[in-house]
Amino acid sequence: MKSAYNIHLIWATMMLLTISSYLIGEMGSGGVVATLFLLLVAGVKAVLIIRDFMELRGVSFLWRAIMYGWLVVVCTSIGIAYMLGNL
Numbered sequence: 768m769k770s771a772y773n774i775h776l777i778w779a780t781m782m783l784l785t786i787s788s789y790l791i792g793e794m795g796s797g798g799v800v801a802t803l804f805l806l807l808v809a810g811v812k813a814v815l816i817i818r819d820f821m822e823l824r825g826v827s828f829l830w831r832a833i834m835y836g837w838l839v840v841v842c843t844s845i846g847i848a849y850m851l852g853n854l
Contacts, residue, residue, distance in 0.1 A: 774819065777819050777820075781816075784811060791805065806846055
């Protein structure tokens, strides 16, 4: 059975996400929408790195919970700090 998993497709996706982040910065976009989009892009890239490049796809639930929990805490903290800074 052939798997749909392709590391090159994941790498290309990460490159497109990186380019989209770069273009937002070059266009001078700012504000809440741009910041939340950039946090979302960073979160998606982090999930791809954790799952595929760190090869935590098939490990125990504890390891995945630790890594994804850390990611949620960091992204949420950044989002809250940004929102509080704009009050």
